[in-house]
Amino acid sequence: MGAENQCPALGEGTLVTRLQPSAAHAIATYTPQLAAERWQRIRLFVRDAVAVIAPACAWLAERLMVVVAGHVDWVANVCEYPLQAAVVFHPVMIRRYISRDDVERSDKTRRDYRSLLLRVSEVVVPTADPLEFSALNGQSVTMPYTDLELTLLESWARGQANAQRRRSASVLLALSAGAGLDAWEVQHLQHSDVCVTSSGIVIDVDGATPRQSVVNQRWEQLLLDGLRGLSGDRLVFGAADRETTFNIVTKFIRHTDRGNEPNPMPKGMRATWIAGHLAAQTPADLLMRAAGTTKAAHLAASLVHVPDLHTAVHRRRLLAEARGQSTR
Structure with a gap:
């Protein structure tokens, strides 16, 4: 050589x-x-x-x-x-x-x-064999989970072998699929950021895009079960004494007990939350505020996962709402 x-x-x-x-x-x-x-x-x-x-x-x-x-x-x-x-x-x-x-x-x-x-x-690494990479283009949108897949993911969360894993898996699923938090936000969330009211659970999200997001009713009990026994400034994800200097969510998922459920992906969970709100026709400006995003095009692209609304008319409506032009 x-x-x-x-x-x-x-x-x-x-x-x-x-x-x-x-x-x-x-x-x-x-x-x-x-x-x-x-x-x-x-x-x-x-x-x-x-x-x-x-x-x-x-x-x-x-x-x-x-x-x-x-x-x-x-x-x-x-x-x-x-x-x-x-x-x-x-x-x-x-x-x-x-x-x-x-x-x-x-x-x-x-x-x-x-x-x-x-x-x-x-x-x-000149001796490494080349790999096939998936195409990356402006049309790619993370796939949301189906109802069946969400049920399997809830079983994954509740079926972990020890209490700490069950708690972390539960809050990850409930906060990502139920409130649209990304992985970084989940791992930095404290118990004091979760406000349980008579009308629902409100999450105070800190970080680059401070905001509030309401947990979907479907995921309230899973979140409450995951938070049981925590209080104050205790982090809701991971061990109490862990460091938060880098993202530990992927590492956590890799070491969880796995079965036949789909791969637990926070990005897919968040995409499911977005698609659910789009299907419910939540006004785009409110959805963007809760999601912590400023790009309406991202929401418009996600309409591909809501067949009934994947039309030019609904796309224009969504973009108009994002600009604050809704007549509601």
Whole structure:
């Protein structure tokens, strides 16, 4: 095998010295929004990976660092795989990262990330077999669950082997499918953010898009069962002493007891909540406020899952409501 086909060794931080000064400086001074110990563990590995791809990529080194650091952090620190090039940049791992359902990314962003990470893979894992990737385009919308699938997911939540898993699975399903929270919001929610009233359960959602969302009646009892025994500032998801510096929902799901139920995906649960409100013709501006989104096009795209409303007339109505032009 020629030297040009050999996998470069990553993790020593020496490859950066081969770059132009401006790129080398951008890589050396980049600081991600990660806990210091997590960044310290992957820092040299990430720098070498970016140094490998930077000369053959039109992206700025700063942007490359953002993408590569996020991927490596997820593989090594979140999923706890070994920090080895053949593992971190294997096409299977890249496909898993790009297909994550616990983060919101546009299709263009996913395509860009995928292209970049696969280019790194070609260089550092030249012997890996190529994989078929699903198409990513502006028409792709996460599929909501059917009623039967939701029933199976409730059985999954209630059937976990211990109380803590049952609680976490229950609140995840109830908050995502019942109130439209995403995975990050679920894992950061405190018991004090849940207000039980005579007319329903209201969730005070903090974070980037503070808002309130009312839990659908179907999921009230599951949520109440999951919250039993909690109080005050106790986090509703996971162990009381866990850290909240990164998303633990995917890891939790991977380690739950599984049967024949569909794959529990928070993004699919949230899509189910959105589709349910669209079917009920909840005014778009109210739905967007509860969902924490500002893009009416996302709601309009979800009409494909509500056959009776998947028409140009209803699309125009929804967009008009989103602009506050409803006559209600």
